[in-house]
Amino acid sequence: MHLVSPPPYRIYLLRHAKSDWAKPGERDFDRALSNSGFAEAETVAVTAAAKAYKPDLVISSTALRCRQTADAIKRNMPGSVPFRFLDELYNAPADTYFDVLSGLGDVQSVMLIGHNPAMEEVLETLVGTAALQAAIPDGYPTAGLAVLDHAPDSPAESAKPWQLTDFLIH
Template identity: 30%
Template sequence: MKELLLIRHAKSAWDDPSLTDRDRPLNGRGKRDAAFMGSLLRFRGLEPDRIVSSPARRARKTARLIAGEVGYDKDAIVIEEGVYLGGGQAIAALVQTLSDDDERVYLVGHNPGLSEAASRLTGENLGEMPTCGIVAIEFPVDSWAHVMEGAGRLKFLDYPKKHLSP
C-alpha cells in the first residue's frame, strides 16, 4: 500500500512586488498554518518516508515547517522542479517515478496543479485545495509505477480553516 499526501503551500506574502513568483515567502498566517498542519499529521501518526517539494520559496518553507513538526530531517527534503509549474497530469506522472522504498510521501506544491492531480488520482472532483490544504490518497499497489489515475482512495481532505472555532 502506498500513501500520497498532496500539500498545497501555506499562505504567501504579496507585499513585495519586486519579488519573482518563485521567491515569494510565507506570511505570518502561512507559517502558523504550516506548523499547525504538521502537528496534526504527527498527531495522526502520518510521518513521511520522503518529502518532495517545489523549488519555490513558499513551498520549501511549508515543507520545512511541516518536516520540523513530524520529525523529518529538513535537509532530506527533495526539491523537484517539475512540481513548480507541473499541471495535474505532470504531477500524476511524477508520482509514478517515486522510489518504492518510500511507503508514504508528502508532495508540497501549488494550485492548480495539485488540485488537478488530486482529482485525477482519486477520480473525484475535490475542487480547489485551500492554502496549506492536504489531500491524503491511498493506492492499493506495491510500486509507485503502478499508480493509475482514478485508482486512489481519498483518505481525507484537511486544511487549517477547518479547525477554526465558529
C-alpha cells in the same frame, strides 16, 4: 488519464501555505509565506504529526513558499525523513506531478508539497470529481493536506484505485 500504481501506497498532497503578495520587483518564485501562512503551515504540520502521518519521502517545489511549508513539516515530523526539492514542480502542470509519482521506485509513501492548480488536478484525477467536491467544494485551500491510500482490493486497471482517506485544513 494518469494511473499511479503502487508503490507508493499512500500519497500526501500538501498545497503550500498562504503567501504574501509579491513586493515590487520580486519574482513570484521568491514570495514568502505571510504571517498567517506560517501559522497555517505549523498547524497542518502539527496535526499531521499528531495523526502519525509520516511519509517515507517528502518532495517539494523549490519556490520559497513551498520550502517554508516544508520546513514546518520537517520541524514537526518525528524521526528522520528525507526531503528533496525539485525546480520542476514550480508552475508545473499536473503531468509533472504524475511524472514524479511514477518515478519513485520502492517508496511506500510520499508527500508532495506544491502549487495549485496542479495539486487540485492531481487529487481529482486520482479520486474523482465527486470525492474532490465532497472534500473541498470551494477549491484546494492553502496548507490543505490530502491523504490518499491505494484501495487494496482495487484492480490495477480500475479507473479510480485511490481513495481520499483524510483532508486536513488549518
